Amino acid sequence: MFLKNCPGLISFAIFSHKSSSLGIALRPIRDGKCSRLQHLDLQHWKSEWKHDILKDIGNRCPLLTTLIISSLVTNTLATTIVNSFPNLKGFTCNTITGAGFTILISGFPKLKFLSLEFPYISFETALAVAMDFPPLESFNLRIKSYKGFDHFARLWVQGQSYLQHIEFDSARGLSDDSFLPIAQYCHQLESVELRSCTNLTDSSIMALAKYRNIKLKRFTIIHCNQLTDLGLNDLAKYCNNLRKCTILGCLNISHSSLSNIVKNCNNLQEFGFTNRPMMTPTIVMELINNDLENFLEILDIRSDDLATADSSVKKPYPKFDLNLMINLAEKCQNIRKLSLRFNMVGLSPDELIQAIHKFHKLEKLEILTIGDKEFKKDHIKELETHRRLKEVKFVGNSALDQDAKIYLVYRKSKEKCQGPFITISL
Incomplete structure (x- = not known):
């Protein structure tokens, strides 16, 4: 009924485990009732029965350019997708076979956005696919432990002069040998995300800083434990046009390089890092003491149980207390999202709620339990009076x-409730 009444629908996502219910739900699209559809997200599908549905949708939705499928893409399914959606520019799937990968890449010369897990294919096939690859703007890739990616990358980058964003996840197969040509030859690259790239070293980050310098705007590394301050200091020195910088779970990075990023990258709008004992107050002090105008809108500080104390912080150690929070609010007046997912020793719940009211543009707040101190009903009522706050999440069952x-x-x-949407999560 919903789809029948939405002829102008341009984006649709559906989650289903049953083929019968999904086929019925998508009948209006298959019958041409949503001919303007451009984006389709199909989650929890079973590959053995989706072919006819995709053919019908492709025939009835000529404007569709983005397709997301969660299940395995075989060579048969890849052929169906290529034949049904000739104008596809964005494609996402969880996994794909080697044959399916080859069919997909050769069949979509207009592809601009691609997200998938790199299949285990032969060395010869990898080189052939690399030469056929369309020029992408965004590439999200899970490599795992595939060992042929180095050879693939050297050929692949030669046709990627338009690439703006690249993301590697669970990339044990990513090494400096494969990342260095990406940093050097992808001349439009402005956004890089590296997650669990356990074999990547500072050489890659230093090359990124050297070749991309002020063109780099967004940088994220998560659980990349071979990376140290050496690479991050180069990033702070040469990439001072960063808008977003997130460093999480990288145990060999200290406050030194993070402080340099805060000092040198004066256009930062989003900054996130993992709290280590003695580290967070030092970095926050750098934010406060920077004399230039502050544009920070999102600040995300998270705890890490594996993190050791940052021994490079000099005594006396600054405290994360009420004064520090108030000074942060006064300096960073544009903050609209604040995530404090670490144990704020030195603050009481009363003091934290008091400080939150100083962040006048704050819209979203996440708070972790403060030691063994619990937030009370009165604290929630205080948050209800914040004039801009829209969402609050208390993290931890004992919060x-x-x-x-x-x-x-x-x-x-209650049907209508004053103040922000408030939840608690484990």
Whole structure:
């Protein structure tokens, strides 16, 4: 019924485990009731029955340019997709066979955005596919432990002069030998995300800083434990036009390089890092003491149980206390999202709620339990009076006392409720 009444629909996502219910739900699209559809996200599909549905949608939706499928893409399914959606520019799947990968790449010369897990293919096939690759603008790749990616990357980069964003996830197969040509030859590259790239070293980050310098705008590394301050210091020195910088779970990075990023990258709008004992107050002090105008809108600080104390911080150690929070609010007046997912020793719940009111543009807040101190019903009521706050998440089952939890249940039951949407998560 919903799809029948939405002839102008341009984007649609559906989640289903049953072929019968999904076929019925998508009947209006298959019958041409949503001919303007451009984006389709199909989650939890079974590959053995989706072919006819995709053929019908392709025939009825000529404007569709983005397709997301969560299941395995075989060579048969890849052929169906290529034949049904000739104008496809964006494609995402979880996994794909080697034959399916070859068919997909050769069949979509207009492809601009691609996200998938690199298949285990022969060395010869990898080289052939690399030469046929369309010029992408965004590439999201999970490599795992595939050992042929170095050879693929050297050929692949030769046709990627338009690439703006690249993301590697679970990339044990990514080494300096494969990343260096990407940094050197992808001349439009402005956004890089590296997750669990365990074999990547500072050489790659130094090359990225050297070749991309002020053109790099967004940089994220998560759980890349061979990376150290050496590479990050080069990033701070040469890439001072960064808008976003997120460094999470990298145990060999200290406050030194993060402080340099804060000092040198004066256009930062989003900054996130993993808290280590003695580290966070030092970095926040750098934010506060910077004399230039501050544009920071998102600040994300997270705890890491594996992190050791940052021994490079000199005594006396600054405290993460009420004064520091108030000074942060006064300096960074544009913050609209604040994530404090670490143990804020030195602050009480009363003081934290008091400080939150100083962030006048704050819209979203995440708070971790403060030691063994619980937030109370009165604290929630105080947050309700914040004039801009839209969403609050308390992290940890022990973050709220029992009365506060009961009050949250009461708030949820009301049709209209004053203040932000408030939840608690484990």
